[in-house]
Amino acid sequence: xxxxxxxxxxxxxxxxxxxxxxxxxxxxxxxxxxxxxxxxxxxxxxxxxxxxxxxxxxxxxxxxxxxxxxxxxxxxxxxxxxxxxxxxxxxxxxxxxxxxxxxxxxxxxxxxx
Amino acid sequence: xxxxxxxxxxxxxxxxxxxxxxxxxxxxxxxxxxxxxxxxxxxxxxxxxxxxxxxxxxxxxxxxxxxxxxxxxxxxxxxxxxxxxxxxxxxxxxxxxxxxxxxxxxxxxxxxxxx
Numbered sequence: 001x002x003x004x005x006x007x008x009x010x011x012x013x014x015x016x017x018x019x020x021x022x023x024x025x026x027x028x029x030x031x032x033x034x035x036x037x038x039x040x041x042x043x044x045x046x047x048x049x050x051x052x053x054x055x056x057x058x059x060x061x062x063x064x065x066x067x068x069x070x071x072x073x074x075x076x077x078x079x080x081x082x083x084x085x086x087x088x089x090x091x092x093x094x095x096x097x098x099x100x101x102x103x104x105x106x107x108x109x110x111x112x113x
Numbered sequence: 114x115x116x117x118x119x120x121x122x123x124x125x126x127x128x129x130x131x132x133x134x135x136x137x138x139x140x141x142x143x144x145x146x147x148x149x150x151x152x153x154x155x156x157x158x159x160x161x162x163x164x165x166x167x168x169x170x171x172x173x174x175x176x177x178x179x180x181x182x183x184x185x186x187x188x189x190x191x192x193x194x195x196x197x198x199x200x201x202x203x204x205x206x207x208x209x210x211x212x213x214x215x216x217x218x219x220x221x222x223x224x225x226x227x228x
Contacts (some may be wrong), residue, residue: 005166032216042218042220043157043203043218043221045216048214048215050214056215057133069142079207088224089154089157091157093157094158095214097214099148099214100145100164100207100214100216101147101159101162102159102216103159104156104157104158105156106155106156107155107156
């Protein structure tokens with residue numbers, strides 16, 4: 001299995017631009033998670049899906065952030081408009097029902113200037 | 114509410130010596146506990162988990178963890194450290210409310226193994 005795939009690996013954009021991060025979970029996994037990691041705040045759970053349905057989005061920082069999962073093999077995290085404080089590494093992870101452990105992708109390093 | 118604490122920001126150990134990275138938890142009911150490792154510029158990698166059974170759990174790369182219910186701890190251990198073990202280590206516990214598969218992560222402990 002290729003593991004969780006994220007794209008792009010690096011994104012540099014200017015403040016005010018729209019940013020879209022993409023994730024392909026491991027085939028057969030029922031859960032998909034989006035995390036953000038910064039030095040100041042550590043690892044934060046933003047949102048997670050079960051069978052493509054958003055279950056808990058309480059970690060989404062504000063309305064500028066949105067996430068979708070149109071099918072079992074694809075999810076996006078969108079930031080519109082982006083701000084410098086959104087600079088972080090964004091991880092996607094997936095897990096299987098009853099397995100509990102999550103498998104992480106390599107992350108997208110986002111820099112907003 | 115469920116939580117985990119990693120009391121040490123950094124642990125320093127000499128190569129060849131045993132290492133311990135500490136984790137304590139707070140949950141209601143039986144805990145499901147996990148350890149992850151993060152190498153520079155990489156995602157988190159699953160090392161091992163405790164669900165039930167033996168208190169000593171063996172995982173990847175020679176790591177093991179000891180579950181201690183009376184001390185509410187789940188410390189990560191390795192008998193002989195390697196320089197390549199230098200990384201950021203996260204302890205996590207499964208949340209029993211708000212979602213079946215949601216994990217709560219600690220702040221992380223940076224392990225530095227010196228030659």
